[in-house]
Amino acid sequence: MSQAYEYIEMKIPAKPNFIGVIWLTLSGIASRMGFTYDEIEDLKIATSEACTNAVQHAYKGQDHGQVKISFGLYEDRLEVMVSDSGKSCNFDEVRQGLGPYKNEHEVEFLREGGLGLYLIETLMDEVKIHQHEGVTVFMTKFVEGERVEMDAKTLST
Amino acid sequence: MDITVDVKDITSGVEVRVKGEIDAYTAPKLSEALYPLSKREGIVMIVDLTEVSYMDSTGLGIFVGLFKSVRAHNGVFTLVGLSERLQRLFDITGLADIIDIKSHAEGGVE
Numbered sequence: 617m618s619q620a621y622e623y624i625e626m627k628i629p630a631k632p633n634f635i636g637v638i639w640l641t642l643s644g645i646a647s648r649m650g651f652t653y654d655e656i657e658d659l660k661i662a663t664s665e666a667c668t669n670a671v672q673h674a675y676k677g678q679d680h681g682q683v684k685i686s687f688g689l690y691e692d693r694l695e696v697m698v699s700d701s702g703k704s705c706n707f708d709e710v711r712q713g714l715g716p717y718k719n720e721h722e723v724e725f726l727r728e729g730g731l732g733l734y735l736i737e738t739l740m741d742e743v744k745i746h747q748h749e750g751v752t753v754f755m756t757k758f759v760e761g762e763r764v765e766m767d768a769k770t771l772s773t
Numbered sequence: 774m775d776i777t778v779d780v781k782d783i784t785s786g787v788e789v790r791v792k793g794e795i796d797a798y799t800a801p802k803l804s805e806a807l808y809p810l811s812k813r814e815g816i817v818m819i820v821d822l823t824e825v826s827y828m829d830s831t832g833l834g835i836f837v838g839l840f841k842s843v844r845a846h847n848g849v850f851t852l853v854g855l856s857e858r859l860q861r862l863f864d865i866t867g868l869a870d871i872i873d874i875k876s877h878a879e880g881g882v883e
Contacts, residue, residue, distance in 0.1 A: 632796070632797040632798035633798050635796065635797070635798065636798075654858075657858055660827070661829050661862075664796060664829050665829055665830055668796070668797040668829065668830075668831060671797065672797065731830040731833050731834065731866055732829070732830040734830075734866065735829070735830050735862070735865070735866070738865050
């Protein structure tokens, strides 16, 4: 899909205390684009999860390394890409441990981590994960009204 | 990004007020304050999240951990004062069905 878009890229040190900087930028971009308050909160959580994941898993607490966050601003949607160039982990394995908690699970077996990726998938409209040198999480969220319009067009043709 | 954790002793347990944002950066402070308490036998732990403006899966993970620990020590763990946003996180992850969550009207801390 070739379509005009504006592009913003940021690099932060791979430390949890810099994620707040990304929030501020993201909120600014998203509100400019006309996302609702709730959608901005969803974007914030999903992006934060992806960054936290990059910071914690990719670098395992080591101080060096950077996380790159790119924003693609389209008419109807925002694409957020979070990538680390650190060690990759097996996302299929991670994915298998994903999902909502079920009531029948014994209390002792409740997982304490692993919810991050699940949240990203729930809060965003499209999520892709690439794994080459490092791990890249590629997420898309549509501006609400726009997507309905697009679906309507597809339906009517 | 900051967090404060106020712990107040009540009969049979503690009432905890958390203020601020719960994420990977502030989470260690929260767990350091609450994990040791969760290991007291039969403790009643009520955590008030009224003044929590943001939480991600790190926070969810901590509450799962606390819930497990309190239960393992025959205690009672309750969350109160969740905003719609926070409630939604507990709903979509299925945690709302497992952890006891009370609204203010049901006797939360005001």
